[in-house]
Amino acid sequence: MEGVQPDTAARAQTRPLTDRQRERRAGILKATNALLVRHGYDAVSMRAIAQAAGVAERTLFNIYSSKDALVATCARERTEGIIQEAWEKAADPGIGFVLSLCETLSWRTLEQPDVARALAPVLVQHADTVGLQDVYHRYVGRALDELARKGWLEQADIAMLTRLIGMRMVSAVALWAGRGIGDDALETHMRLAICEVLLPHARSDLHAWSQVEARRCVATLAAEPA
Structure with a gap:
């Protein structure tokens, strides 16, 4: 996790999230936890997380700057x-x-x-x-x-x-x-x-x-x- 940039979501805390955005982020975190349990940190990719969460990989990177x-x-x-x-x-x-x-x-x-x-x-x-x-x-x-x-x-x-x-x-x-x-x-x-x-x-x-x-x-x- 070297060179991690601040989480995009953390930088945007001053902007309130819509219900849809909150639901989407909750789904992303749930999918990430499930994949980590199943495969471990090293084997999990942003592409796999995006697929499991039902969001585009580009959207995932827009919300979170990296897997880390x-x-x-x-x-x-x-x-x-x-x-x-x-x-x-x-x-x-x-x-x-x-x-x-x-x-x-x-x-x-x-x-x-x-x-x-x-x-x-x-x-x-x-x-x-x-x-x-x-x-x-x-x-x-x-x-x-x-x-x-x-x-x-x-x-x-x-x-x-x-x-x-x-x-x-x-x-x-x-x-x-x-x-x-x-x-x-x-x-x-x-x-x-x-x-x-x-x-x-x-x-x-x-x-x-x-x-x-x-x-x-x-x-x-x-x-x-x-």
């Missing part, structure tokens, strides 16, 4: 939808969202394992193209800001911690995709990863919660069969 940009869009939109769902389901915008993020990301990953495994390498190898840091900043950054307002974190640490949490979530999914983490242990690994990020910086109730949760996660993983 299209696959990156698939990875970003899927992950953003999951994180938004976690935000909407959270019991509160602070620790509640942290727990909801791990639960929802794990559940949705295991719900469609073939899609998750097909997109995991893109999330790791081409993180800048996918642009997930913007998504994590929007949601995780907001949750950490809530914790900072309670005096449990330093405001100056939020950007760094948000980036670290995003990286650790992607790493957990990538390890799972490579079968380094079992299905039953995925959510626990995610919770432990967030505790590891927060503990050196957390204060007061957040520090106490992170310690207790980290110990629980370690004990749970230690009890997992090898």
